[in-house]
Amino acid sequence: GDSVTQMEGPVTLSEEAFLTINCTYTATGYPSLFWYVQYPGEGLQLLLKATKADDKGSNKGFEATYRKETTSFHLEKGSVQVSDSAVYFCALSGDNNDMRFGAGTRLTVKP
Amino acid sequence: DAGVTQSPTHLIKTRGQQVTLRCSPKSGHDTVSWYQQALGQGPQFIFQYYEEEERQRGNFPDRFSGHQFPNYSSELNVNALLLGDSALYLCASSRGLGNTEAFFGQGTRLTVV
Numbered sequence: 164g165d166s167v168t169q170m171e172g173p174v175t176l177s178e179e180a181f182l183t184i185n186c187t188y189t190a191t192g193y194p195s196l197f198w199y200v201q202y203p204g205e206g207l208q209l210l211l212k213a214t215k216a217d218d219k220g221s222n223k224g225f226e227a228t229y230r231k232e233t234t235s236f237h238l239e240k241g242s243v244q245v246s247d248s249a250v251y252f253c254a255l256s257g258d259n260n261d262m263r264f265g266a267g268t269r270l271t272v273k274p
Numbered sequence: 275d276a277g278v279t280q281s282p283t284h285l286i287k288t289r290g291q292q293v294t295l296r297c298s299p300k301s302g303h304d305t306v307s308w309y310q311q312a313l314g315q316g317p318q319f320i321f322q323y324y325e326e327e328e329r330q331r332g333n334f335p336d337r338f339s340g341h342q343f344p345n346y347s348s349e350l351n352v353n354a355l356l357l358g359d360s361a362l363y364l365c366a367s368s369r370g371l372g373n374t375e376a377f378f379g380q381g382t383r384l385t386v387v
Contacts, residue, residue, distance in 0.1 A: 205380060206381050209377065212332045256375075264316035
């Protein structure tokens with residue numbers, strides 16, 4: 164079945180460092196891909212999405228490009244802030260209309 | 275716009291009991307999905323409701339059941355609670371079926387003792 168594998172954490176970075184969180188997927192058909200962020204004690208918030216190959220999703224300085232050839236959707240940010248500390252989830256929504264999530268990557272940004 | 279709202283926020287139940295969780299979708303949304311998120315894990319899909327019918331179901335036992343009402347709100351029921359059912363239960367709403375983005379509620383933290 165459809166699945167998502169993302170880079171295990173935790174990831175600890177200094178403020179203004181470059182961030183990459185790797186995400187690869189397995190799916191039949193043509194899924195949509197998402198990154199969600201979860202702050203402590205809260206639900207998931209959509210960070211960005213891409214619905215077809217070569218699409219780039221972007222929001223709040225974060226970017227991810229839908230790469231069909233490598234079945235990847237890596238999350239990047241050029242300069243992280245302390246406020247970016249959270250858990251990040253890669254997810255896909257496939258033909259079955261159920262969303263599959265990765266295990267999550269905890270990011271801690273230190274001043 | 276109130277977004278997706280879930281109630282209650284926290285709940286403690288005893289093993290063997292039954293529990294009902296509630297969800298109101300975001301305005302304009304007609305599809306509701308439920309997820310179980312164990313501590314330190316990603317959300318796992320339980321089932322999805324659209325037009326008051328269960329459309330898709332994940333790998334969860336029949337103890338997990340649901341309902342969707344004509345106003346699109348939804349309930350998740352869990353019978354014969356086990357300790358392993360302790361988790362954050364998330365409701366997500368979306369518009370129609372297909373590869374659309376889902377908006378999540380804050381979740382209900384269920385603890386089974």
